[in-house]
Amino acid sequence: MDYINAFWVGGLICALVQILLEKTKLLPGRVMVLLVCAGAVLGSIGLYDKLISFAGAGASVPLLGFGNTLFKGVKKAVLEHGFLGLFMGGFTASAVGISAALIFGYIASLIFRPKMKN
Template sequence: MKERRVKAMDFVKAFVCGGLICVLTQILMEKTKLMPGRIMVILVTTGVVLGAVGIYEPFVKFAGAGATVPLTGFGNVLWKGMKKAIDEQGFLGLFTGGFTSCAVGVSAALIFGFIASLIFEPKMKKE
């Protein structure tokens, strides 16, 4: 297996690309009255759609962690898991693929989200 050297430019690309995703998300949060949960769903769905049409994977190769860490990257992982499961199991893979590919991420999000809700006081966005 060929080992790839990490270069400083890889960090810059990840920072800029991940930062742009965050900036666009922040603009969406500030300029709309969408609740954070709906914005999260939009991000994950965007990752699924971009993965399905073949745009997200080249973006991941270019941006590295800047593309895989945000929620759009989570959506892309869901897509890849579903695609693999559909190829192996047929129609049933549509329902199982996302769970098997993202089980660790979903479990961590649930556990840490619950812990955060115990530590901090969750509030709804004022209109």
């Protein structure tokens, strides 16, 4: 049942984003920022943890999950370091995921030899 919940929640998030892209004039970059901010807001009011416990990776993998991760990192760093935690918490919480994306992207570019579009 965990896989089914992850599938339909993740699919619903993606479908809602696709509808938002199709029905509005918002550019994809702005929608991505909206998703990250929405994940941080949902995390700050305590709803996102409930969604993750219900849907698992279906809720934690999309950009909403990235916003929630940033919020948790900033919250923890502010509690530990005070005002300076605002500047270091997001970096600390997301460093592993961002580093992995950069490293695997670089390895993929070496293997597959990307070409520029004409």
